[in-house]
Amino acid sequence: MGLRKIITYLFLFLVVVAGLLLVFRNTSPFGSKNTSFSIQQEKEITRIELSNNKTKLTIADEGDKWLLNGQKETRKSSISFIIRLLYELEIKSPVSQEVFKDEISDKGIEPVRVRVYEKRRLINDFFVYKTRSNAYGNIMKKKTGSKPFIVHVPGHDGDIGSAFTLNELYWQPYTIFNLLPSEISSIRAENPDSSDSFTINHRKNIVELTDNKSELTGFDTVLVRRYISYFTYIPFESWALELSNDMKNEILSKTPTFRISVLTFSGHSINLSLWEKMNDDGSIDTDRIYGKVDDKEQIFIARYFDLDPILKKREYFFKKYPENSPAK
Numbered sequence: 001m002g003l004r005k006i007i008t009y010l011f012l013f014l015v016v017v018a019g020l021l022l023v024f025r026n027t028s029p030f031g032s033k034n035t036s037f038s039i040q041q042e043k044e045i046t047r048i049e050l051s052n053n054k055t056k057l058t059i060a061d062e063g064d065k066w067l068l069n070g071q072k073e074t075r076k077s078s079i080s081f082i083i084r085l086l087y088e089l090e091i092k093s094p095v096s097q098e099v100f101k102d103e104i105s106d107k108g109i110e111p112v113r114v115r116v117y118e119k120r121r122l123i124n125d126f127f128v129y130k131t132r133s134n135a136y137g138n139i140m141k142k143k144t145g146s147k148p149f150i151v152h153v154p155g156h157d158g159d160i161g162s163a164f165t166l167n168e169l170y171w172q173p174y175t176i177f178n179l180l181p182s183e184i185s186s187i188r189a190e191n192p193d194s195s196d197s198f199t200i201n202h203r204k205n206i207v208e209l210t211d212n213k214s215e216l217t218g219f220d221t222v223l224v225r226r227y228i229s230y231f232t233y234i235p236f237e238s239w240a241l242e243l244s245n246d247m248k249n250e251i252l253s254k255t256p257t258f259r260i261s262v263l264t265f266s267g268h269s270i271n272l273s274l275w276e277k278m279n280d281d282g283s284i285d286t287d288r289i290y291g292k293v294d295d296k297e298q299i300f301i302a303r304y305f306d307l308d309p310i311l312k313k314r315e316y317f318f319k320k321y322p323e324n325s326p327a328k
Helices: 003-027 076-088 097-105 221-232 245-252 304-310 314-318
Strands: 047-051 056-061 066-068 090-094 112-118 121-130 138-141 149-152 175-177 184-190 198-203 206-210 258-264 269-278 284-293 300-303
Touching: 097 138, 175 269, 184 221, 198 221, 206 221, 221 304, 221 314, 284 304, 300 304
Parallel strands: none
Antiparallel strands: 047 056, 047 112, 056 066, 090 149, 112 121, 121 138, 138 149, 184 198, 184 258, 198 206, 258 269, 269 284, 284 300
16 A cells, blocks of 8 residues: 555544544534633633513623623623623533423423623523522523533522523612712601601701601700711612412511611612511521512512611610600
């Protein structure tokens, strides 16, 4: 056999091997096209699109902040979390077709499609099937017809599937009040179980304190102004998305433990209602409480630590003059 024929056969052999490698890489469960869920570190994520058959949601980097659907400012921690996930996603284990059928197909779980962009260039595209069948809250596929996998982030044992949500509330700041003192016209605080309700009227350099019937005197104006300043930032911890409709209705049917209403000079009102949160054993949760703002349907969970600055009784404003305190 001549040298030329040997070279020709060797070349054909290499072509066949390369072709087989390419085929198996693209069709094997562990081929790159079926398993490349993470973004390469050198890529810059500037836009993320989440969608299903009914809804589409976009979060995009607009330079100084990320915007939700081009309009609403997003919660910084939600953005940093999903970006971390997108860079660090790794396959935990493959999922058999039988398990996928039992846990996903038979239960009618619709996937969330995730598209990740660097500027206008699509740099990743995959499907997330959110499920409670594993600790990571998801089964993922690169395409609807490709091999399914449980995907996780090493070092993070929590549910990463929850980050791929089409609920706009998740992406918005977890903020109850975000008002400068100069914006606040009045504050009304009510404790339905006591006579400690009060109203603060605020205009220019004047503050008034009333018991919701008549004006009070002898209060410390410094404490009143300090109280008004607390409304600059009052956050909550999370949305109570796990509540069933029956549980929501049960909470809303009860008289709130506290009510706080703030009116701005522009005429906008924010009305906060709070209800005691119960532990699984039936005891009252002393660390957290349920809350709802009147312009949003969803109930949230707040920590007393964050709310304590604004959950005051009238006597708080008379600390320097206890003999004049109406609580006496």
